[in-house]
Amino acid sequence: MPRFLDAEELDLLAIGAWILGTGGGGSPYASHLVARHFYEDGGRIALLDPDELADDDVVAVVSTMGAPLVFQERMTDAAFALKPVRVMEAFRGRPFRAVMTVEIGGCNAFQPLLVAAASGLPVVDADAMGRAYPEAQMQTFSIAGLGMVPHVVSDIRDNDVIIPTASGWHEMERVRRRVCTEYGSVATTCQAPRTGAEVKRHAVLRSLSQAIALGREVRRAKMAHEDPVEATVAAGGGKRLFTGKVMDVQRHTTEGFLRGSLNLAGLGEDAGASFDIAFQNEFTIGRRDGAVIVTTPDLICVLDSISGEAIGTESLRYGQRVTVIALPSQPIHRSAEGLRHVGPRAFGHDVEFRSVFGEELA
Amino acid sequence: MPRFLDAEELDLLAIGAWILGTGGGGSPYASHLVARHFYEDGGRIALLDPDELADDDVVAVVSTMGAPLVFQERMTDAAFALKPVRVMEAFRGRPFRAVMTVEIGGCNAFQPLLVAAASGLPVVDADAMGRAYPEAQMQTFSIAGLGMVPHVVSDIRDNDVIIPTASGWHEMERVRRRVCTEYGSVATTCQAPRTGAEVKRHAVLRSLSQAIALGREVRRAKMAHEDPVEATVAAGGGKRLFTGKVMDVQRHTTEGFLRGSLNLAGLGEDAGASFDIAFQNEFTIGRRDGAVIVTTPDLICVLDSISGEAIGTESLRYGQRVTVIALPSQPIHRSAEGLRHVGPRAFGHDVEFRSVFGEELA
Numbered sequence: 269m270p271r272f273l274d275a276e277e278l279d280l281l282a283i284g285a286w287i288l289g290t291g292g293g294g295s296p297y298a299s300h301l302v303a304r305h306f307y308e309d310g311g312r313i314a315l316l317d318p319d320e321l322a323d324d325d326v327v328a329v330v331s332t333m334g335a336p337l338v339f340q341e342r343m344t345d346a347a348f349a350l351k352p353v354r355v356m357e358a359f360r361g362r363p364f365r366a367v368m369t370v371e372i373g374g375c376n377a378f379q380p381l382l383v384a385a386a387s388g389l390p391v392v393d394a395d396a397m398g399r400a401y402p403e404a405q406m407q408t409f410s411i412a413g414l415g416m417v418p419h420v421v422s423d424i425r426d427n428d429v430i431i432p433t434a435s436g437w438h439e440m441e442r443v444r445r446r447v448c449t450e451y452g453s454v455a456t457t458c459q460a461p462r463t464g465a466e467v468k469r470h471a472v473l474r475s476l477s478q479a480i481a482l483g484r485e486v487r488r489a490k491m492a493h494e495d496p497v498e499a500t501v502a503a504g505g506g507k508r509l510f511t512g513k514v515m516d517v518q519r520h521t522t523e524g525f526l527r528g529s530l531n532l533a534g535l536g537e538d539a540g541a542s543f544d545i546a547f548q549n550e551f552t553i554g555r556r557d558g559a560v561i562v563t564t565p566d567l568i569c570v571l572d573s574i575s576g577e578a579i580g581t582e583s584l585r586y587g588q589r590v591t592v593i594a595l596p597s598q599p600i601h602r603s604a605e606g607l608r609h610v611g612p613r614a615f616g617h618d619v620e621f622r623s624v625f626g627e628e629l630a
Numbered sequence: 631m632p633r634f635l636d637a638e639e640l641d642l643l644a645i646g647a648w649i650l651g652t653g654g655g656g657s658p659y660a661s662h663l664v665a666r667h668f669y670e671d672g673g674r675i676a677l678l679d680p681d682e683l684a685d686d687d688v689v690a691v692v693s694t695m696g697a698p699l700v701f702q703e704r705m706t707d708a709a710f711a712l713k714p715v716r717v718m719e720a721f722r723g724r725p726f727r728a729v730m731t732v733e734i735g736g737c738n739a740f741q742p743l744l745v746a747a748a749s750g751l752p753v754v755d756a757d758a759m760g761r762a763y764p765e766a767q768m769q770t771f772s773i774a775g776l777g778m779v780p781h782v783v784s785d786i787r788d789n790d791v792i793i794p795t796a797s798g799w800h801e802m803e804r805v806r807r808r809v810c811t812e813y814g815s816v817a818t819t820c821q822a823p824r825t826g827a828e829v830k831r832h833a834v835l836r837s838l839s840q841a842i843a844l845g846r847e848v849r850r851a852k853m854a855h856e857d858p859v860e861a862t863v864a865a866g867g868g869k870r871l872f873t874g875k876v877m878d879v880q881r882h883t884t885e886g887f888l889r890g891s892l893n894l895a896g897l898g899e900d901a902g903a904s905f906d907i908a909f910q911n912e913f914t915i916g917r918r919d920g921a922v923i924v925t926t927p928d929l930i931c932v933l934d935s936i937s938g939e940a941i942g943t944e945s946l947r948y949g950q951r952v953t954v955i956a957l958p959s960q961p962i963h964r965s966a967e968g969l970r971h972v973g974p975r976a977f978g979h980d981v982e983f984r985s986v987f988g989e990e991l992a
Contacts, residue, residue: 359794427795427796430792430793431790432720447808449808450804450808
């Protein structure tokens with residue numbers, strides 16, 4: 269039986285998902301408010317454990333895509349989230365059993381909740397990234413070799429595109445990115461439908477529950493006047509990498525992405541050192557005094573040193589006191605095929621992946 | 631009853647359509663060869679008079695779109711022309727009665743012939759421009775206020791896009807242009823299906839026959855050692871505007887278009903004068919010694935002064951001896967709504983349209 273999420277879990281999901289966004293995925297703030305408002309009006313959203321899916325159930329995989337900086341200006345709503353799902357249902361000629369997000373990191377943690385609010389569909393407790401990543405072919409379904417079509421991209425007005433056929437995941441990604449850019453660098457998607465069997469085998473399972481648990485631990489630490497950064501590191505099995513102050517942010521919205529870099533000057537025990545992080549929506553590689561010390565698929569998270577709240581690549585600014593931490597990646601992302609899709613070279617950084625968590629995870 | 635085109639008519643269509651391309655539409659050369667080859671193998675293509683369409687017949691409207699310069703490198707074939715038609719049939723769940731081109735000018739005169747060669751469908755003797763124009767919303771169906779979706783764009787490999795909904799013709803055009811650019815600035819399309827009633831009411835009727843007749847007159851003049859440029863002017867009801875030599879060509883392939891300008895130095899009775907023409911795939915505006923003397927929708931054609939053959943914007947080069955002529959436009963393009971879609975301002979030139987054919991056509 270699916271269970272209903274409670275209102276507090278929405279708040280905790282917003283905290284946890286934002287940390288797992290690794291700087292990208294867009295702030296959950298606006299989507300969280302939509303979901304909260306739905307609850308205040310008496311609505312409820314059902315969470316479905318993946319084991320409750322029949323093998324031949326068909327699940328809608330949804331997202332908001334684009335440049336996170338734009339999400340702050342053109343906010344989402346339930347109708348916008350649902351639109352591509354309806355286009356996909358009309359195209360396939362059959363309804364969906366449930367809905368899931370492509371990525372637990374950032375605002376997309378809430379995307380299936382918005383679809384659920386508008387449609388009544390239950391939300392599967394799973395995603396296809398275990399974090400946030402900027403491109404479609406970086407999802408676990410791609411790494412597992414599943415197909416990429418049909419794929420629907422919608423804008424907030426009356427424009428939709430269906431990609432019924434594609435010669436590969438990268439080709440499909442490039443086409444939908446062009447469409448997204450034309451739509452103003454923000455679009456909603458309904459991606460290739462997945463069967464219950466595919467979800468249970470290839471998705472990152474129970475990641476909504478894990479994000480909620482992470483958020484709960486951060487909140488508990490704050491209430492107990494403990495260090496919320498330390499609580500996040502402990503709850504996520506992570507490592508603290510650097511503490512400092514934001515000195516410079518380079519940022520440009522290009523090709524439907526937010527790309528750039530961040531420079532930190534060390535504080536406390538890191539005084540005198542510098543730390544640089546590059547991003548393409550998400551943080552991809554970190555260098556201490558010029559030497560690479562962390563790369564994707566390790567999750568690189570930048571947290572406010574006092575509040576422990578995650579800071580997105582679109583809201584970094586001079587003077588912020590931040591702590592850089594790493595959280596461990598999904599096993600599939602550390603496989604040879606996974607690294608081909610999401611390792612540092614997939615983002616243009618010609619270095620080997622070496623996990624900060626050492627050999628057992630590398 | 632449809633009649634079969636004969637092989638000579640294919641040759642004449644290539645000549646006439648290239649003149650009506652007004653510099654754009656892409657050279658019919660490669661498409662013509664494909665059609666010739668089909669005939670040499672015993673194939674035949676049926677031409678259907680628009681009056682033979684029942685009002686509720688549904689016609690596929692097809693084209694190759696992109697930058698003509700690219701068409702010379704990545705040539706078309708019948709399977710590539712047919713591909714988006716099959717995607718559209720699958721999307722709509724019903725087959726087409728016939729096929730027609732969106733534009734008679736340039737290689738698209740042959741596009742429905744290639745579809746016919748691969749499918750056996752008859753070709754409707756009509757088009758939706760009476761010439762070539764670079765953007766979808768410039769077709770007569772758009773000017774008449776008909777819908778723009780569904781619209782299919784295909785690449786030469788396994789990539790297709792269906793646009794099932796769009797907020798307007800311009801929005802649809804911009805999205806498909808982005809997709810086309812991603813496809814390498816060449817794509818085939820199957821545009822919004824039209825009923826027989828819509829074709830009979832809003833298309834440019836019997837334009838294949840007219841292009842063939844124009845080609846026949848040019849060929850006759852050459853055989854009779856008459857001036858083929860003069861024959862084109864006479865057969866098309868046109869005007870000679872300038873004779874000169876190509877001094878400079880500025881050309882860049884951008885946003886899926888071939889844009890640029892052409893500068894001519896006068897020869898003979900035009901000696902001492904200069905003539906400049908701007909183009910976006912097609913020639914859009916001509917200036918003699920800096921003064922605008924001709925603009926779209928008048929057809930601006932650049933012909934080889936000796937052979938009378940049309941020269942496309944992608945094959946202009948220094949030293950060519952050319953004659954610029956104008957041919958009269960379709961009445962719908964001279965209407966207020968037509969000028970809004972295809973007048974000089976639609977191409978960024980802030981001048982009024984004043985036909986070189988005087989008040990009776992302006």
